[in-house]
Amino acid sequence: MPGMRHFEIRPVEPHDTRDVWSLRTRPEVARWLGGTPWDAPDPKAHGNEGADPDRVHALAAVVGGRVVGVAHLTIPPAPRLRHLGRSWLAVHPDHQRQGLGGALLRALLDAADRWLNLLRVEVEVHADNEVATDFYARHGFVAEVRRARDVVRDGRLVDVLCLGRLRPGFTPPADVLRPPPVWPAKGRTPPGEIAIRPATVDDAAGYADLFREESVVWGTLQVPTAPTTLSRQRLAAPNRPYVLLAELGGRLAGDLVLVPSGQPRRQHVTGIGMGVAPEFQGMGVGDRLLRAALHLADDWLGCARVQLEVYPDNTRARRLYEKHGFVEEGARRLAAFRDGAYVDSVVMGRCRP
Numbered sequence: 001m002p003g004m005r006h007f008e009i010r011p012v013e014p015h016d017t018r019d020v021w022s023l024r025t026r027p028e029v030a031r032w033l034g035g036t037p038w039d040a041p042d043p044k045a046h047g048n049e050g051a052d053p054d055r056v057h058a059l060a061a062v063v064g065g066r067v068v069g070v071a072h073l074t075i076p077p078a079p080r081l082r083h084l085g086r087s088w089l090a091v092h093p094d095h096q097r098q099g100l101g102g103a104l105l106r107a108l109l110d111a112a113d114r115w116l117n118l119l120r121v122e123v124e125v126h127a128d129n130e131v132a133t134d135f136y137a138r139h140g141f142v143a144e145v146r147r148a149r150d151v152v153r154d155g156r157l158v159d160v161l162c163l164g165r166l167r168p169g170f171t172p173p174a175d176v177l178r179p180p181p182v183w184p185a186k187g188r189t190p191p192g193e194i195a196i197r198p199a200t201v202d203d204a205a206g207y208a209d210l211f212r213e214e215s216v217v218w219g220t221l222q223v224p225t226a227p228t229t230l231s232r233q234r235l236a237a238p239n240r241p242y243v244l245l246a247e248l249g250g251r252l253a254g255d256l257v258l259v260p261s262g263q264p265r266r267q268h269v270t271g272i273g274m275g276v277a278p279e280f281q282g283m284g285v286g287d288r289l290l291r292a293a294l295h296l297a298d299d300w301l302g303c304a305r306v307q308l309e310v311y312p313d314n315t316r317a318r319r320l321y322e323k324h325g326f327v328e329e330g331a332r333r334l335a336a337f338r339d340g341a342y343v344d345s346v347v348m349g350r351c352r353p
Contacts, residue, residue, distance in 0.1 A: 007100055009107050012058035012070060017047030019067035020060070029090050032126060034151060034265055057116070059107050061091070061100040068092040071104035073112065073121065080221050080337045084120040085112055105139050109165070119167050119342065120334050126151070127159035141165045145330030145347045149305050152265040157304065162347070164333050172334060172342050180313050181215040183281055190283040192249045196292045199243035199255070204232035206252040207245075216275040218339060219314050244292055246276075246285045253280035256289040258296060260303070268304040270297050274317075286317070290324050294350075304352050309345045311338065318346070326350045 012020060021041040023029060030037050043049035048058055055077065061069030069091040075082055087108065091101045112118040125132040127146055137143075141163040149157035199207065208231040211222040234240060241259040245252060254276035261269040272293055276285045297303040310317050312331065326348040335345035 006063060007068070007095075007098075007103070008062045009059055009103055010062060012048050012060045012067070012072075014043060014047040014049035016060055016067050017041060017043045017049065020046040020070055023067065023070060023090055023092055026093070028093050031153060032129060032132070033088060033090060034263060036264060057085075057108070057111060059104055059111075061095075061104050063095060068095045069100040069104050071108040073108055073116075075116070075118070078221055079223055081335075083118060083337060083342065084122065084335065085116065085118045087121055087123045089123070101135065102139070105136075109139065113167050119170055120164055120332075122162060122164045122332065122335075124160050124162055126153065127161045133161065133163070136163050136165075139165070140168065142333075143330075144332050147305075147307065147329055147347065148349055149351050150266065150269060151263075152268070157268070162330070162332060164335075166333060178339050178341075181218055183215070183316055184278070186282045186316070188282045190248055190280070190285070194253065194283070194285055194288045195247045196244055196288055197247065199235055199245045201232060201235045203245060203252070204228055204235055207231045207235065207243075207255065210252060210255060210275055210277055213275075213278055215278050215281070219311065219317060220273060220275055221336060222275075242293075242296060244289055244296075246280075246289050248280055248283070248285070253277050253283075254285045254289055256293050258293050260301065268302070270301065270303045270306055272306060272308045274308075286320055287323075290320065294324060298352065305349060307347065307349045309335075309347055311336070312344050312346050318348070321348050324350065 018041065024033060024035055024046065025037045025039050027037045044051050048056060055075045058070060058072045060067045071089045073085040073087045075085050089101060089105055109121060112121050123136060123141065133143065143161050144164045145162040147160045150160040151158060205228050208226065208228040210216055211226065212224045217224050235243065241257050244256045246254040256272060256274040259271045261267060274286060274289055294306065297306050308321065310321065329347045329349050331344045331346045333344055334342040336343055
């Protein structure tokens with residue numbers, strides 16, 4: 001309340017870059033956030049300079065003119081994820097247990113609920129950080145997913161919890177959910193040999209056409225309105241992920257994208273996403289793509305963890321992933337918008353021994 005607290009809550013400004021950077025790179029803070037004490041200052045990441053103000057929202061707790069706490073929220077750019085925000089929070093060790101963290105989080109959640117129209121806010125904490133888990137639980141967050149061996153800390157791989165909070169009072173209308181597409185029967189004989197190869201820019205048109213198929217879009221986070229130029233840009237990008245294509249009789253039958261983590265302490269992790277064209281479903285295309293991707297991840301990239309997300313009612317895909325060693329680690333509530341409704345997303349992981 002005014003006059004009773006010794007700190008100010010305000011938006012992070014570009015001139016706060018050095019304070020935020022200094023906070024995030026303190027060893028006792030970086031240890032839990034996922035960065036390192038040697039990370040360089042970044043005006044965009046640490047001071048919101050040049051960040052998209054419609055997607056990035058950050059609040060600072062200021063004491064004596066200095067930023068000693070930050071609550072940060074980012075709205076993903078993907079059209080079907082714009083109802084959620086991903087957050088992190090840090091408070092300087094000298095100012096912990098003084099109410100700053102709670103004040104920051106309450107202010108951020110108030111903005112998310114009342115002004116940003118977010119249905120879901122999520123945060124990640126190390127699974128053994130009971131203090132952080134209890135703190136977020138007091139503010140309505142629920143542990144939904146436990147990702148095994150997800151981040152390096154103190155020289156070893158530790159699990160990470162994904163905590164989610166739904167906007168109070170929001171209840172998704174159940175009558176909007178539609179049944180999944182009718183898939184062709186499994187075990188159909190493919191009209192020839194299934195060939196797996198890397199994608200090139202010349203595949204842009206066929207790649208875009210694949211994601212205009214309703215049964216493919218239904219199982220992914222793509223949108224059918226994306227132009228071919230976007231596919232061309234993605235396939236031409238110098239730092240693009242690995243894109244594997246399946247061909248049958250010279251025709252594009254499916255794709256699999258393998259995305260290594262860009263975070264320094266998660267370089268052992270890679271994510272995958274996959275789609276198979278309707279006329280080639282049930283012919284083993286997904287199985288061949290997944291085998292090739294796991295060979296790449298295991299034997300060439302040395303990944304200790306491969307992860308993916310799948311919708312709960314995509315039973316065929318879930319069985320395929322289980323066949324290849326993936327296990328369910330939990331479900332993120334209302335994590336995606338699909339076919340006119342908000343739906344959960346099941347997280348599955350596969351860890352090498």
